[in-house]
Amino acid sequence: MTKPNTGELDPQDNAASEVRSYAIGFIVSLLLTVGAFAAVLADLPSTWAIICICIAALLQIITHLRNFLHLSFSGGQSREDLLLVLFSVSLLAIMAGGTWYIMSDLGGRMHDGGEAGHAAHAMPDR
Amino acid sequence: MSNNSNLYPGLNLGDGHGEAHEQAESTVFGFWVFLMSDLIIFGILFASYASYLDPVGMAGGPGPQDLFDIKSVAIQTGFLLLGGVAYGGVSLAMKYEHGRARVIGWLLVCAALGAGFLFFEVKDFITQAGKGGTPQVSGWLSSYWTLVGLHGVHVFSGILWILAMVAQIAIRGLDEVLKVRLSMLGVFWHFLDLVWVGIFSFVFLVPLA
Incomplete structure (x- = not known):
């Protein structure tokens, strides 16, 4: 440069x-x-x-x-800027995605029944 | 080559601004690091919001259908989008030295559009609280107020920052130090617009879909 x-x-x-x-x-x-x-x-x-x-x-x-x-995605950008964006996005994917996955899985298991719960819940309905 | 390469996020001042351009490389990059950590905070709040977005999270309190006013959200989105584009006017007027009156003018346009956004947002908050949608009612409402409120606080501090810059430009003129500060403010202002894209999409539109 x-x-x-x-x-x-x-x-x-x-x-x-x-x-x-x-x-x-x-x-x-x-x-x-x-x-x-x-x-x-x-x-x-x-x-x-x-x-x-x-x-x-x-x-x-x-x-x-x-x-x-x-921010240019095809060269011409100071490399650290783009790396920082990508690093932040991967952190976010782990933390936010992980949180959402764990919580929705937990919610599913505790409230409307997970795989085990489904069978138990489905019985009285039919 | 130098025309195409960016040293830092935001519209670069360019070689013509010599010292300010070089100073901005490290200063704006440092500020960008801060903004990315801010992004992580917002991301975690988005995840909490998404986790609470079910009947259990709403705990029998009012839900999205009862509280959200899609027209008002559209108006806020318009204000913020225009405000973001208006900062392009600030950056270009500064880069191509159109004089400080033009820079101040564009800054005031940004501040006014930001204020318009905040007006409608606060109005919505008041309406929602009136309908029984206060933060303590349910986990979903707590996460909603925290996420959207935090963004609102950012916009408010952005407006204060803009006004502070207007005062500084008026007093000391558009010198090298202020050019760097205005570059940081631009990155901040566009970043708020970026976060709002996530908010109007995932906080407001997805539950209404």
Whole structure:
């Protein structure tokens, strides 16, 4: 990474491409947001609506990282920034995903019956 | 080459800003480390919220269908998205030296949009509390108030930070130190927008789906 510190500003066409990057980020985010809300308001089956919301959220987060936080995923980025994001995401996946899995599993076993509970619960119903 | 490479998160000042650009590399990176630890806190709160999102977690109290107002959530989302994009105006005006009046103008637009977001959020909180949705009613409501409230506190401190920066720019001019501070503020402000994407998707929309 060379840094010729010439004291000159970047050319204006660079500015134009940066304005475009924000504009694209805004339009894409807006469309994804509208899509997520529409999925709820339309009478989709709730599983499909939730899948749509998750995909829209993921895409929008990537858009924000690229267009607003200017993290580049294909080189050209200070390596530590990207590594830190990836490390945080993997920590999150372990901690948040693990918490959610354990708690929902526990909830399932304690309240509506897990695998063992199911049989016991199913009996009186039939 | 130097046009494409970023030294730190956010819109880089670029070589033209010499010292501020180099100083920002370590300072903004350090701040980014802090934000990633903040992200972990939010992530854990998201996990708690998801764990409580069942009839047992709601403990007979009011649920998402009773409390959430999807129109208000959409308005808040709009305010925050526009506020995030408006910070692009701050970053570009600073990078291309459009003068401090433009920078201050964009900062005030961001603060106003953030305040609009907070207005609707607080209004929602008051309505929800009026409907019996206070934090102590159920585990689900505790986690809801903690997660969304923490984000609201972040936005509020972001507005205070913006106003502090406006005052500093007005008093000492847009010098190297302030350029670095504004770069950090930009990363913070966009980060709040990012967390809100998670909140409106998973806290509000998923339970309503």
